[in-house]
Amino acid sequence: MRKTLLYLLMAVAAACGGNEPSASSDQTTDSGGGGGCADDDSSSSTSQDGGDYTADKGTATVSGKVRWEGKPPRRPALDMGADKFCEKCQDGSKLSENTVLGPDGGMRDVFIHVKKGLRGWKFPAGTGEVLLNQVQCQYTPHMVAVRIGQKLRIRNSDPVLHNVHALNATTGDDVLNIGQAKQGAEDTKTFRKPGFFVVKCDVHGWMAASICVVKHPFYAVTAEDGAFSLAKLPAGEYVIEAWHRKHGSQTQTVTVKDGETATLEFVFKKK
Numbered sequence: 169m170r171k172t173l174l175y176l177l178m179a180v181a182a183a184c185g186g187n188e189p190s191a192s193s194d195q196t197t198d199s200g201g202g203g204g205c206a207d208d209d210s211s212s213s214t215s216q217d218g219g220d221y222t223a224d225k226g227t228a229t230v231s232g233k234v235r236w237e238g239k240p241p242r243r244p245a246l247d248m249g250a251d252k253f254c255e256k257c258q259d260g261s262k263l264s265e266n267t268v269l270g271p272d273g274g275m276r277d278v279f280i281h282v283k284k285g286l287r288g289w290k291f292p293a294g295t296g297e298v299l300l301n302q303v304q305c306q307y308t309p310h311m312v313a314v315r316i317g318q319k320l321r322i323r324n325s326d327p328v329l330h331n332v333h334a335l336n337a338t339t340g341d342d343v344l345n346i347g348q349a350k351q352g353a354e355d356t357k358t359f360r361k362p363g364f365f366v367v368k369c370d371v372h373g374w375m376a377a378s379i380c381v382v383k384h385p386f387y388a389v390t391a392e393d394g395a396f397s398l399a400k401l402p403a404g405e406y407v408i409e410a411w412h413r414k415h416g417s418q419t420q421t422v423t424v425k426d427g428e429t430a431t432l433e434f435v436f437k438k439k
């Protein structure tokens with residue numbers, strides 16, 4: 169570790185940003201489970217039909233908004249003084265991302281998904297890839313959702329050592345620990361089971377993110393407006409979960425018919 173830190177100090181560049189050619193590797197994990205994103209479809213099936221799901225089999229939509237009620241939590245400035253490069257990146261805009269709200273109280277970084285009700289449907293593995301970047305000593309984005317089979321590309325855009333150390337949110341078990349010392353380094357990861365993971369960087373204590381792995385396409389991560397829409401659902405009764413890394417989980421049960429839209433509102437507040 170001492171060697172690594174030495175490297176880190178040597179690697180501190182004059183500029184904040186930039187790119188270099190990347191080295192890459194691939195990993196696959198079976199580790200799943202954890203609260204939050206994990207699907208829980210051990211209960212009775214509620215949606216109609218079942219079988220191989222294709223988008224033309226669903227015409228129902230569940231949409232809505234996640235909002236914060238009450239005084240908005242403070243977003244303290246991150247103290248990146250422990251690392252010379254990171255300190256240089258501090259321009260007053262690096263604030264805690266623990267709770268990020270929009271101007272009208274919409275809540276960012278809430279993971280919305282169908283938790284129950286899809287039993288009987290089979291979903292093809294996700295395609296393409298999703299990026300978890302490390303930029304100016306923060307993970308970007310703060311919350312990443314990835315399908316089973318879809319590639320999670322992990323990139324270090326900084327000229328300092330970071331690592332993506334992911335832990336099962338429930339058990340605390342290590343599921344992933346990828347260190348990237350070089351600017352432009354890339355690795356890819358594919359998940360085989362759904363689950364929810366919190367991510368930390370062992371070099372920079374302020375860095376935080378989460379990864380949600382889902383087996384079906386009915387999920388969303390909210391932006392600052394807090395809005396979400398789960399479209400092309402088969403008609404049925406569903407348990408919808410809203411999960412936030414800091415503020416926990418809420419569920420609501422909803423029934424939707426073909427061609428109809430059901431609207432939900434999730435409200436988080438200080439506990």
Ligand SMILES: [Cu+2]
Nearest residue numbers: 330369371372
């Ligand atoms: Cu870091």
